[in-house]
Amino acid sequence: xxxxxxxxxxxxxxxxxxxxxxxxxxxxxxxxxxxxxxxxxxxxxxxxxxxxxxxxxxxxxxxxxxxxxxxxxxxxxxxxxxxxxxxxxxxxxxxxxxxxxxxxxxxxxxxxxxxxxxxxxxxxxxxxxxxxxxxxxxxxxxxxxxxxxxxxxxxxxxxxxxxxx
Numbered sequence: 001x002x003x004x005x006x007x008x009x010x011x012x013x014x015x016x017x018x019x020x021x022x023x024x025x026x027x028x029x030x031x032x033x034x035x036x037x038x039x040x041x042x043x044x045x046x047x048x049x050x051x052x053x054x055x056x057x058x059x060x061x062x063x064x065x066x067x068x069x070x071x072x073x074x075x076x077x078x079x080x081x082x083x084x085x086x087x088x089x090x091x092x093x094x095x096x097x098x099x100x101x102x103x104x105x106x107x108x109x110x111x112x113x114x115x116x117x118x119x120x121x122x123x124x125x126x127x128x129x130x131x132x133x134x135x136x137x138x139x140x141x142x143x144x145x146x147x148x149x150x151x152x153x154x155x156x157x158x159x160x161x162x163x164x165x
Contacts (some may be wrong), residue, residue, distance in 0.1 A: 087142070
């Protein structure tokens, strides 16, 4: 009798695992890192089209975008560290003009770029596939946050605050 119960529990357990595994599996819904990066970059570029931005913002955004593109295509750990430091500096300069709801996301991203720039784990050789994917996803996230800001305040907060009335 005990053997029969064990077999039933075993069957139920295997069936539950198969069902749970089927639910957890992707169904062609996920995108590759390259697709995510391409989408983020295109959305950022589209949001920049025809934008009139506060003084100096366009140049800083151009600098960030150019470095993000180089970062996404880089396989050298040394290059990634240098670009991470440069991107963090550009984002620091843009943050005071960003909307209040965008600033926490920008500060979190800045911290991630600083961590990359100071990382000992990256070494000085080529990035592993996992490291390269992580860097590309961070670049995509940066594009998405910048695009979100361009749809809102457009980095014009300091300019608006300095205007009377």
